[in-house]
Amino acid sequence: IWAEFLVYVVLGIVWALPFRAVFRGVGKPDPDRIDKPTD
Template identity: 75%
Template sequence: MPLSYKARRRWSLVILLVGLPLYIVVAVNVVALFDRPPLWLEFVIYVALGFIWALPFRAVFRGIGKADPDRRRP
């Protein structure tokens, strides 16, 4: 069963306010376990991690910025 617009908005808020900061802390700690790479490589690693975190949540974030399609207009 697909999520309703309202549920997707709530889940996107939880993901952005709780999940993303946790992901950032984990990503920084994992990268810190290794010797510091050159600055350009470190930048590429963080950019790649920035894209990777959102891939599982594409369906949740899709259409969130638009008007509620389930809402009936009077």
């Protein structure tokens, strides 16, 4: 049972890694807008 649980946890983390930057960017201003002057 523990091995099965660990497999699900590892797969969940590996699957979410590409989206980690997206989740971290939520609530922050768009990086592209910082480089460009806002009139």
